[in-house]
Amino acid sequence: MTDTPPSFDPGDRNSYRAWTAIPIRFGDQDVVGHVNNVAIAGYFENARCMHLIPALKHSEPKLTTVLARIVIDYRAELHFPGSVDVGIRVTARGNKSFVITGAIFDGDACCATSEATMVFFDPRTRRSAVPPPDAWQRLSNLL
Amino acid sequence: MTDTPPSFDPGDRNSYRAWTAIPIRFGDQDVVGHVNNVAIAGYFENARCMHLIPALKHSEPKLTTVLARIVIDYRAELHFPGSVDVGIRVTARGNKSFVITGAIFDGDACCATSEATMVFFDPRTRRSAVPPPDAWQRLSNLL
Amino acid sequence: MTDTPPSFDPGDRNSYRAWTAIPIRFGDQDVVGHVNNVAIAGYFENARCMHLIPALKHSEPKLTTVLARIVIDYRAELHFPGSVDVGIRVTARGNKSFVITGAIFDGDACCATSEATMVFFDPRTRRSAVPPPDAWQRLSNLL
């Protein structure tokens, strides 16, 4: 992997490149009375897909990405009703994989951060794949 | 039950009183390649809770509502990414229960409708309950 | 539609033909402290798919089913941890559609019932379709 930004602060809004607004749903809460940790994993997934899927849609050969590893740090509780902003940025690039760092903000408060290791994936072979040369150009707004 | 509107068209945006915008999430899709029927049930739940919970929050005695019956008609497929508007309205009122009719719109296209029979519920006794006299006033913006 | 059983009691275990055991998951609960109504819609979906998908897997032409309408009656609360049995049966057959009636049992107590109107669906055209002649034979264990 390369490209890790030198002084990356995962809790700072300015660290991120692309954003997704996610209104909290009633069903995101659990019996403990806050937004569930698995729902938060879904917020990060949704933010990644909102930007990765359109960017890679017209790639040739057709490829997608799958999640190989996720690390999530839960910093503060979230509650219904409300809305969060999820910021993402590609913070490392490898040969067949890359890392998307993300953070969930409730206003300026960072409530959770994540590091997702994504692997380029060929849906025909169901195996990892080296991306086409223009893949990083397609993802340039996330770098 | 009383109060059913005389000429209610469930597929018309003008039939509804209160609205919730719901961005479609990646995880709402199923393996068939469209927004899953269970996710759509969750959209209706979320729209009801967005309006019922704040309205009843300060009721005395404290009460909530539970779902006794749901009918959902699926009219058209929905796809990620996108966003829908969910309209709701109270279309019948009984002694301890009421009906919330809802519809999901993708622009002006009605993609699903629902009728939810809600029962006033006392969280201490976990039984149905007659609502306090001001309950309908609290819900007046949904009538 | 035809074939509705003459004296069908939806709350009786003996009314059903095929069964799926579903352990309740922590995440099926909601903030009210019971299994959520949307999770219960998912239990019924799962029970239908457990039997419909293998039965129709080798049909020619290839077809699947989609849900056109669901009615769920919630009779009693369910709680984590625990396990339920979901029984299903085809209770009506039409030209391109059929009804699967289902019920969720906690022991002998019926906690929810459902009527799902399923439509045969051609995944290539994404439209409803008349099923091949052997479709009902493939589904015979649900009749």
Next chain:
Amino acid sequence: MTDTPPSFDPGDRNSYRAWTAIPIRFGDQDVVGHVNNVAIAGYFENARCMHLIPALKHSEPKLTTVLARIVIDYRAELHFPGSVDVGIRVTARGNKSFVITGAIFDGDACCATSEATMVFFDPRTRRSAVPPPDAWQRLSNLL
């Protein structure tokens, strides 16, 4: 933290102390055609809760646990229908927190592993808490 087992192999069934069988549900799949990464996070949550909640139910003072950090490594795809076994074990213990390592097995194949950092949590103050002296005894079957 202390107590990390000296030669712990997260991909070996013998590394785990307590088990939960989880049948894969139709709704656990995503549009890519396999069990979704968020659903797998839910499998791990469910396995932890199946053992932690009963064990701590009668603790005095009343306390629960919340998730502070999760790391999941996805090793192999899972598909509906099917069933997995989730094994867990406490692999590190701190003052107010502990680590539960988990793994999902499809037969003997390890499909995902996780490390969950759990914090003892007082539901009245909604803050972390030092557990009562008998907490580890209550969790002894997970050590």
